[in-house]
Amino acid sequence: MNLSPETPPATTVSLADIKRAARRIATHVHRTNVATCQTLNRMVGHQLYFKCENLQRAGAFKFRGAVHAVSQLSPAQLARGVVTHSSGNHAQALALAAKTFGTSAHIVMPATASPVKRAAVEDYGGVVVECPPTLAAREETALAIQRETGAELVPPYDDPRIIAGQGTAAWEFLQQVPQLEIVIAPVGGGGLLSGTAIAASGIASGIRVLGAEPAGADDAWRSLASGHWVPQTDPRTIADGLLTSLGKLTWPIIQTHVSEILTVSETEIVNAMKLFWERTKLLIEPSSAVAVAAAMSESIRNLPRSMHIGVIISGGNVDLRRLPW
Amino acid sequence: MNLSPETPPATTVSLADIKRAARRIATHVHRTNVATCQTLNRMVGHQLYFKCENLQRAGAFKFRGAVHAVSQLSPAQLARGVVTHSSGNHAQALALAAKTFGTSAHIVMPATASPVKRAAVEDYGGVVVECPPTLAAREETALAIQRETGAELVPPYDDPRIIAGQGTAAWEFLQQVPQLEIVIAPVGGGGLLSGTAIAASGIASGIRVLGAEPAGADDAWRSLASGHWVPQTDPRTIADGLLTSLGKLTWPIIQTHVSEILTVSETEIVNAMKLFWERTKLLIEPSSAVAVAAAMSESIRNLPRSMHIGVIISGGNVDLRRLPW
Numbered sequence: 116m117n118l119s120p121e122t123p124p125a126t127t128v129s130l131a132d133i134k135r136a137a138r139r140i141a142t143h144v145h146r147t148n149v150a151t152c153q154t155l156n157r158m159v160g161h162q163l164y165f166k167c168e169n170l171q172r173a174g175a176f177k178f179r180g181a182v183h184a185v186s187q188l189s190p191a192q193l194a195r196g197v198v199t200h201s202s203g204n205h206a207q208a209l210a211l212a213a214k215t216f217g218t219s220a221h222i223v224m225p226a227t228a229s230p231v232k233r234a235a236v237e238d239y240g241g242v243v244v245e246c247p248p249t250l251a252a253r254e255e256t257a258l259a260i261q262r263e264t265g266a267e268l269v270p271p272y273d274d275p276r277i278i279a280g281q282g283t284a285a286w287e288f289l290q291q292v293p294q295l296e297i298v299i300a301p302v303g304g305g306g307l308l309s310g311t312a313i314a315a316s317g318i319a320s321g322i323r324v325l326g327a328e329p330a331g332a333d334d335a336w337r338s339l340a341s342g343h344w345v346p347q348t349d350p351r352t353i354a355d356g357l358l359t360s361l362g363k364l365t366w367p368i369i370q371t372h373v374s375e376i377l378t379v380s381e382t383e384i385v386n387a388m389k390l391f392w393e394r395t396k397l398l399i400e401p402s403s404a405v406a407v408a409a410a411m412s413e414s415i416r417n418l419p420r421s422m423h424i425g426v427i428i429s430g431g432n433v434d435l436r437r438l439p440w
Numbered sequence: 441m442n443l444s445p446e447t448p449p450a451t452t453v454s455l456a457d458i459k460r461a462a463r464r465i466a467t468h469v470h471r472t473n474v475a476t477c478q479t480l481n482r483m484v485g486h487q488l489y490f491k492c493e494n495l496q497r498a499g500a501f502k503f504r505g506a507v508h509a510v511s512q513l514s515p516a517q518l519a520r521g522v523v524t525h526s527s528g529n530h531a532q533a534l535a536l537a538a539k540t541f542g543t544s545a546h547i548v549m550p551a552t553a554s555p556v557k558r559a560a561v562e563d564y565g566g567v568v569v570e571c572p573p574t575l576a577a578r579e580e581t582a583l584a585i586q587r588e589t590g591a592e593l594v595p596p597y598d599d600p601r602i603i604a605g606q607g608t609a610a611w612e613f614l615q616q617v618p619q620l621e622i623v624i625a626p627v628g629g630g631g632l633l634s635g636t637a638i639a640a641s642g643i644a645s646g647i648r649v650l651g652a653e654p655a656g657a658d659d660a661w662r663s664l665a666s667g668h669w670v671p672q673t674d675p676r677t678i679a680d681g682l683l684t685s686l687g688k689l690t691w692p693i694i695q696t697h698v699s700e701i702l703t704v705s706e707t708e709i710v711n712a713m714k715l716f717w718e719r720t721k722l723l724i725e726p727s728s729a730v731a732v733a734a735a736m737s738e739s740i741r742n743l744p745r746s747m748h749i750g751v752i753i754s755g756g757n758v759d760l761r762r763l764p765w
Contacts (some may be wrong), residue, residue: 393760
């Protein structure tokens with residue numbers, strides 16, 4: 116045995132974990148459709164396939180990870196409930212996952228969170244706990260609830276149960292469209308992208324996995340370019356699901372298995388979102404439009420031959436009163 | 441034989457015509473998905489099924505009738521092309537149908553038509569011919585093109601080929617969800633509703649077919665209530681696909697086979713449209729929201745037991761820069 120302290124930590128999630136997760140959550144999640152669009156294909160010169168996680172329960176892929184995490188809790192843990200801090204799709208996903216397993220979810224949200232998102236969490240039976248709008252306040256509040264109730268903390272991405280759960284989307288996608296040569300997923304904290312990368316590279320080493328990131332929140336691009344983890348500071352993008360830094364678990368997975376990060380401008384994001392709505396009649400949120408925009412970017416259009424390209428549509432939770440056009 | 445002149449004209453379209461149409465257009469149309477939504481089911485206390493013709497080619501059921509009409513033209517007729525006047529979904533549908541069969545389509549549109557709709561027609565290769573924004577000018581211009589080019593006039597609804605084509609949506613729907621007890625379709629000129637009524641009543645006499653109409657354009661409701669054809673005058677509704685009067689062919693079919701017309705207010709239409717977008721992540725146009733609103737109306741909610749109710753989502757062509765909320 117030669118385990119020096121310098122040995123990098125092993126990838127904590129394997130394809131086998133994702134397959135197990137897929138079986139475990141099969142009765143709880145939707146096997147979402149794959150959409151295609153001839154107009155978009157013509158525009159990019161490739162065959163594009165869209166894995167519609169906007170049609171997933173609670174409106175985003177996040178339900179996969181959340182319900183996978185909750186499904187692994189013991190009866191004693193389930194009796195004490197779950198807790199997280201999030202103002203995004205993870206909040207709704209965990210509330211619904213908790214409801215699915217008959218347990219309670221405390222969701223810590225900043226007092227500034229939109230009433231729409233708050234209502235969505237409460238709709239699924241989640242208990243919203245307000246806190247000041249700082250990361251420190253959110254973490255402290257969640258910790259206090261944990262101490263008080265004994266609830267299990269279910270983080271949004273940096274957790275092997277979550278990564279394995281998110282990876283089930285790509286696992287399903289590659290069963291539905293085995294000819295995929297490239298898979299593009301948006302990257303924020305990296306739960307979806309790392310799960311996708313493990314699934315795709317595990318199934319066929321020839322599949323290239325690309326991340327899609329707003330140029331205004333490009334920590335993953337910087338991290339991959341520099342070869343070391345770069346935190347996200349001062350993100351500026353309408354893709355509100357992609358504001359966070361990569362995690363301690365997700366970063367090494369992405370470094371190992373992701374070929375490239377494609378960055379897109381805010382204009383490209385808004386244009387892709389509007390075009391996608393108009394052409395496919397499917398609502399996608401800005402974070403998903405980042406991946407669509409990447410699939411339509413010059414780097415992809417300029418590939419030397421027509422390819423089968425999969426795009427993971429991460430979610431469709433949009434405030435319809437505040438559209439970016 | 442006892443065919444007095446008073447004998448009402450025979451229904452000009454039969455279930456057999458619809459089945460033939462379905463076979464004829466099968467390779468050209470999408471077999472659209474049926475969507476369901478647990479939240480909406482809970483809200484109404486029924487099992488709702490949505491036939492997603494917003495995912496049909498050219499974004500609406502109209503393509504079924506248009507491609508069916510064009511598919512029946514002789515080579516000589518195809519050489520001369522087709523013509524219609526429409527500023528709505530029939531315009532795009534006929535342009536794409538013509539393209540599908542390698543012929544030309546002249547589409548007469550009022551000069552006031554939105555640039556978005558005009559561009560969509562041109563995108564499908566249609567030749568847009570502008571005219572003043574009156575019905576008389578539209579008809580004259582179409583007639584002039586017909587005389588000049590020998591093109592075949594393909595009307596938007598009052599034509600047996602069109603009615604049979606539109607009926608294929610319900611025919612497919614009842615194959616996909618055989619347990620349907622009620623089918624609701626929006627009614628404007630009545631092409632979709634009459635085709636739906638013939639298909640549904642032909643398949644099982646016990647299925648109730650209901651029309652859905654804006655209270656601000658309720659000629660079908662008035663016609664059915666009074667027992668004689670009442671023209672639409674001064675319609676006021678955001679459901680721009682439902683402004684027209686019933687046709688000479690569609691009215692007697694609707695009178696014979698449709699149980700009831702449900703009318704809904706503008707507020708109900710807008711609320712249903714927004715709720716449907718939010719919950720299903722599927723874009724529907726106001727005319728489709730009329731049918732959703734009808735399915736959520738008191739008359740349906742108050743039915744004595746939970747039923748299997750199908751709603752035909754007619755289309756998803758929306759100007760995203762001008763949303764009604």
